[in-house]
Amino acid sequence: MTIGTIDRELALPLKIEKLEDLYRTMLRIRVFEERVLKEFGRGKIPCHAHLYIGQEAIATGACAALRADDYIISNHRGHGHLIAKGGKTDRMMAELFGKKTGYCKGKGGSMHCADVKLGILGANGIVGAGITIAGGAALTAKVKKTGQVCLCFFGDGASNTSRFHEGINFASVLKLPVVYILENNQYAISVPIKYAANITNLADRAAAYGIPGKTIDGNDVLGVYEAVKEAVARARRGEGPSIIEGKTYRWAGHYTSDPQNYVSKETIEQWKTKDPLPRFKGFLMENAVLSEEQIESIHQEIADEIESAVKFADDSPFPAPEETLEDVYA
Amino acid sequence: MTIGTIDRELALPLKIEKLEDLYRTMLRIRVFEERVLKEFGRGKIPCHAHLYIGQEAIATGACAALRADDYIISNHRGHGHLIAKGGKTDRMMAELFGKKTGYCKGKGGSMHCADVKLGILGANGIVGAGITIAGGAALTAKVKKTGQVCLCFFGDGASNTSRFHEGINFASVLKLPVVYILENNQYAISVPIKYAANITNLADRAAAYGIPGKTIDGNDVLGVYEAVKEAVARARRGEGPSIIEGKTYRWAGHYTSDPQNYVSKETIEQWKTKDPLPRFKGFLMENAVLSEEQIESIHQEIADEIESAVKFADDSPFPAPEETLEDVYA
């Protein structure tokens, strides 16, 4: 694991459009989240949300390794996962605003966005709960022989929960096509993982299930892509699940109103030097994949997109109160 | 791990009385369990019980490494653990018979026997549930600085449950004085552990928590004693928990009415050749620790004890029906 560099070899086989897309996706997440912070401050978003800022390389690299029909399972810090899997920023913003046009018609909010047609099986407000659900999606793929894979995102904190053990053991026994993406952003709210677990690399827990586990730099989008691609290929071949742990950091704290008093300023500053975006941008420019102007235009494009997502959310109606009563039963 | 021999070196530092006691305890468990099977057949015990026959060396060796004030947490296959920790066979039998003189006044039955004064915090009908509770007893010892240790017995099947992960991680983080005794008897009801987990030695899961894990021959009472002694010493020094996995087999099947159709006759026969009792008896005689006559007299003593335990149970009154209403609240 190397933090700070990007391996040129990894990039070479990739098409320019793919590299460009990786950057665009990371940027889309970043700009979306910054806007969520702002709209929360303005009172447009009625509940705090858990921002993905700083972790963009993981969702982006991981989802880039997927087929369109593959599944993902997300967690409470889910906006980045959804965007990386193709979630529409306007419908996401509308959901955060509690609007009828949102992904859940205003019923779910930040922690419950889902878009099954895109393979997004849902975020989750219960830490760890997605881990066992992922096994079920993978089971469907196995039973129906569709070749689909399920990526399951969760944090360092979740790796201490009951579902981590039961879910991964279950998947390992049935050789289910799941790839567990463990985003080790160092904290579970205020509790550092170095306190909450007695080991350094959480991917080492893979050995308890006889499956591969790999710890990588979570801020290197190409490294993430490569590692996940390998694990996805393995899963698709029917050889079972893997765990990939990306080390990273959540800059904005646990949620939109977290002053992060429990973290030293230095730690945060240090992690900011590993920002996945400028790092990848530098790489793209050094290797003449994209020019300054091209990057500029991507930034403009994303800024416009998020601006209109907010406008869409703002202009959309709230659901009618009686809609509360719908959607319990199919 | 060697199955079949007993290490003489281990025995040398032990007093003769201790060696004799190990044999007596194993035999007490064996004879008690055989009698349970018989009394169940006679309808005296109204619910099937999970017998410990074949596993006697583990509870016996493990509890021999404890102080009188140490704790144990047992599971559904708990008679052996209780006897090894000093549980009285008459009150146990009375409980199985549903009598007022039983350990739970007839309220708990086989799966819920407890005797807090002996440090026996209770059996449990929910697989895995004791694992987190053990951490609590150890926490009391830590907070009150009593130097006590808690042994926690559970099976191979339990090592796949949620509580295994949360409980052991928790204890490892807080460096709690627990020793987890994983009795790998190859099956969880009809499901073989080689199907239900993707690894061979379940003690290897200790690495997920940064604690020691050791796989040993569970039918060698001295080997168990030695391994547990070391782990208990470590726990008492405040260095945290360990896992000890003893490989063994439950001869009588899952419970008193299990025909074990899912196991081959050979497997059962093969395990019977590793019977911990004749094995230890042979050792004791070869090394002139006990003579044939002395062993004979121990057998007689135990036979008498169990006979009078049954008589005690038989002669004891049932609780009054209204006692149902007592003991909910303190």
Add this chain to the structure above:
Amino acid sequence: MAELGFIQAINQAIEEEMRRDPSVIVLGEDVRAIGAPLGEFKGLYDKFGADRVIDTPISETAIMGAAIGAAATGLRPIANIMYANFLGVCGDEMVNQLTQMRYMGGGEVKVPVTIMSYSGAGTRHAAQHSRNLYGWLMNITGLKIIAPSTPYDAKGLLKSALRENNPTIFLYHTALIKRGIKSEVPAEEYTIPLGKADIKREGKDVTVVAMALTVHEALAAANTLQEKGISIEVVDPRTLVPLDKETIINSVKKTGRLIVFDEEPKTGSAAAEIAAIVADEAFDYLDAPIKRVCAPDTPVPYSPVLEDFWIPDQKDLIEAVTELV
């Protein structure tokens, strides 16, 4: 028509539905080699193979979580959680996942999971294997709850559950299995809709709402009471959610008296819900207080003497009826 017990009727229902719909699968402990402890899944592994009859580690959260994920993506899993008492192990799946996934997502997914669990007291299994947990389950919004009293009902209701597009739990009572209760079960296919009560015995003096075990106790009591000239109507709702309020209320309109006969601790019981509905919606027809004949507010004890005292039985019902009329 064949005389079948619960285990056979259930086994038939599952087999028929697995043949009918290839998306029905079974997830559970010991379903393969022994067809789960009492044999309700027997033979299915041989008939449908390892992909559809799946033995699991002892991992109730993984079973239920996988069932949810599989249901959301197109299968119809049976999640076998051996005893209702074990549902707490996957309590979060029950409270927050299974029953809320559809709603939280704005109605986009269906979650057709059928949970199957033994329930009830009477087999000397003590506190951790003997609860019905009806009240606990009813408070979990979004779950349809099935508690059959006969093999005939069991088969027809389970088949409906397996065709439902929503989470259901099918509770089969171990004491009824142990008692060897049998029904005539037709060879032809049939289903019983969820939410339709069955009047197990007509009567005119008191309405007794009973489920699973208590239906049988009520029917026995009815005979005794008949001799004393008291006629009770035994209404078996068969499903607690959805609850057939109409049939219950119509019966109360006729009798003017209600006893809810429910084998669980009284506090927070299904009996409370049924009593509350009638106290609201049929108040004007009531000639007497609504009584609940339930178990005491204690865990289930082991000793036969104690367990028999704990279980609300025909004697308790007869006493309550006699006091009421």
Add this chain to the structure above:
Amino acid sequence: MAELGFIQAINQAIEEEMRRDPSVIVLGEDVRAIGAPLGEFKGLYDKFGADRVIDTPISETAIMGAAIGAAATGLRPIANIMYANFLGVCGDEMVNQLTQMRYMGGGEVKVPVTIMSYSGAGTRHAAQHSRNLYGWLMNITGLKIIAPSTPYDAKGLLKSALRENNPTIFLYHTALIKRGIKSEVPAEEYTIPLGKADIKREGKDVTVVAMALTVHEALAAANTLQEKGISIEVVDPRTLVPLDKETIINSVKKTGRLIVFDEEPKTGSAAAEIAAIVADEAFDYLDAPIKRVCAPDTPVPYSPVLEDFWIPDQKDLIEAVTELV
């Protein structure tokens, strides 16, 4: 007397009891650095040290299991399970361990665990962070359930819980914290016994039993109704188990009418239990059907528009009262 909010009152209660009894300890997520999300444990780590204020991994089963084991061996742990909605994660500890350990063992051990959890809707936290789960908890036999409506009650009840020799759960309502509800709290020590209702407002036309959030909605409604000449009596049971039946029944004897006002889906609610008790034990005093003003049988939605519709509020109560009298 100081004006305190819930968080301060709770913090004081814990600190006082920790000083009084060295066996009181705290187990929970984020209790150390931030004193749990809203600060109710703030300062305790500095005052009592790492052995008594214990940060845990995200492991509700380990927290609750350890609390049980610690309680059985002589400590008095507070098990902080952040939100009541997370209780399902340690559902088995709730159903089979904490509440049954003493009974199963024949009364030999005491299990003085106090669970503390946020509960209730009104903060836009959506389905997985907004339930009271009263009915679910009541069906778990052996647990005392505390649901205070004011900081004054919260402090006195929590102190009693921490002196109880039995499992208790203390549910503190996030919407009341958000609303900044305050009470006069005396400097002198006081406790409030579990099982003693408080009449929050006297009245003569209708008895309204309300808890936590609904107490405040009922009091607001009472003012509006007063203007229309209708006088309601607001009875706050404060603890659901044990339930002060006597005070409720005495009130019904006076008013002849009962509405149970309970912020949870109606089916299987605490309101059902209270209605059922009155329909049995005070039937002869009732002049009208017993009404339940509850939330609909759906999960809690996110959007303010929907959540406000979901929460049973003063408007709903006023409507129900007006229809009833």
